Amino acid sequence: MQLIHTSDWHLGHHLHGLNRDYEHRRFLNWLLDTLEDRRADALLVSGDIFDSANPSAAAQTLYYQFLAESRRRLPDLDLVIVAGNHDSASRLDAPKPLLKAFNIHVIGSLGRTPSGNIDVDALLVPLTNQNRETAAWCAAVPFLRPADLPRAGKGDDWLVKGVREIYDEVFTALSQRRGPGQALVATGHAYLTGTQLSELSERKIQVGNQQAIPVDVFPEHAAYTALGHLHRAQRVGRRDHVRYSGSPLPLSLDEADYLHQVVAVTLNGEAAAKVESVPVPRAVDIIRLPKGKQDLTVEELLPLLHELPNRETTALARHEYPYLELSVFLNKPEPGLRKQLEDVLTDKAVRLLKIKTKYPKSRESLAxxxxxxxxxxxxxxxxxxxxxxxxxxxxxxxxxxxxxxxxxxxxxxxx
Structure with a gap:
């Protein structure tokens, strides 16, 4: 069985004021091609579909166009989508009955039974192979907010205990539900211990923005755990089958050197036989000058700007021009710095997004x-x-x- 894992799309995202719809559209079209080329049986999307709880009409259009096109091109594909911390759980849940009729399983929040218990059955999704046989079961758990968690004790680690209790309950039900040879797969949208952050574009979202979840919350017998929330693609600890897919495109200029990707997983019986990274082509390049850690003054930086490609010699449309970040060393204040640089870039096929300034002395606080x-x-x-x-x-x-x-x-x- 073939799975594709992705997360953190952040549809509707703006980078220094610039709309990213073109880049997202390119990614979603590439994702459909990849699902088709690899004959994927299931797609797992681990949260942060949107960049905000109140996404624009354009962002929602991208989302629903992708779902519609996936049904047209891949009618047998199992889609499992869970909410992240940026998403509105109720907004994702609203069309759930309609989408489920098209084999699209969306879990925005933890449902409750009339007795107040977690509706565990709503989190268990069967995944079928090319023969339309159930080959795996997915524990589709969305981002867990403090209100979702049982107060397991009064200690400082109540959040970790609460998350662990929910996953224990879900996996117990999942183990009872699956048949011989069927794999267990999980989703999660959380900040796990021992992971690397993208400092400028993500936050540790749990209680107090500090609490991290240990990887042993997810049982080792799960064939694969599809994580979302961190934008840097990575495995967690020494578990090759517990992974963040990372965001599919840079969400800050500091992510320019990340390998943005989706993860392809091959299941063989109850285990993951192969886990591989599939690089996502970058629709818009990012140029950061100067390269490396050297400090250049305005005068030293100008020759590098003159070497940038001219608009008249490029085949790129304006919305495809690379993003440009400049770092300038200043010996004194330069009130007209941005205009001076923009004048040089007037005929260049780039879009200046950010100017970082460095100074002779430390930026320590006055206090x-x-x-x-x-x-x-x-x-x-x-x-x-x-x-x-x-x-x-x-x-x-x-x-x-x-x-x-x-x-x-x-x-x-x-x-």
Whole structure:
């Protein structure tokens, strides 16, 4: 049996104000081709379908177009979709009866029985092979919010105990449901211990944004655990069959060097015979200058900008132009820096998204640089001057000091 695992689509995402619909459309079309080429039996999507709980109409259109096209091209494909922390559980659940009629299983939240217990049966999804025989069972568990969890004790680890209790209950039911030779597969959208984060585009989402879940929450006899939430594709601990597929496209410029992928899993009986990464083609490139850790001034950076491809010589449409991030070393403030760089890039086939600035001195806080003196003892003008000196050599110019006083006056306070 062939499975494809993906997660963290974040449909509707904007990168520094730019819409990503073109990139998402390219990915979803590629995913359909990959499912078809590999004759996949099931697709597991482990949360964060959308970038926000209230996605745009365009983002929802991409989602439903993908589902409709998957039914047209792959009518026997089992689709299992669970909610992530960015998703609205109720929004995903709303069309569940309609989608289930098309063999699309969407689990936005933990359902409850009339007695108040977890509706475990709603989380158990049979997965069928090419012969339409049940070859595996999926424990389709969505992102677990604190309100979903039983208060298992009063200690600091109540959250971990609560998550473990839910998975234990689901896997107990799953073990009773499956027949001989049928594999067990799980989904999860959580932050697990011993994993790597993409610092600029994801957060540790659990209670207090601190609690991480140990990998042993998922039983070792599960053939594969399809995780979502972290954008860097990775296995967890030493378990090759417990994996984050990662996001299919960069969600921050710092993810430019990640290998974005989906995961292809071959099940043989009750075990995973093969787990492999399938790279996702990048629809829009990311250029970061300068390369490496060198620091360049504006004058040193300009020759690199002149080498970028011109619009008149590229076959790319404007929405395909690479994203550009520049890092500039400044010896003094440069109020017109962005305009100066944009003027050079006017005829270049790139889109400038971000300018990072570096300074001669450390960016330590002013409070740290004044251990013997309280900030409350300084006037606003003193704070401004000392902050300038913490970044640059010498005193601020008269024009800059005058501008500061004008701004302070406009704020309604006289220094």
């Amino acid at each position: 740290d640089s004044l251990p013997q003196q309280s900030l409350s003892q300084l006037s606003p003008a003193d704070v401004f001057t000392r902050r300038y000196q913490s970044l640059f050599e010498g005193e601020p110019s008269k024009a800059m000091t005058t501008a500061f006083h004008e701004l302070w006056d406009q704020a309604g306070t006289v220094p």
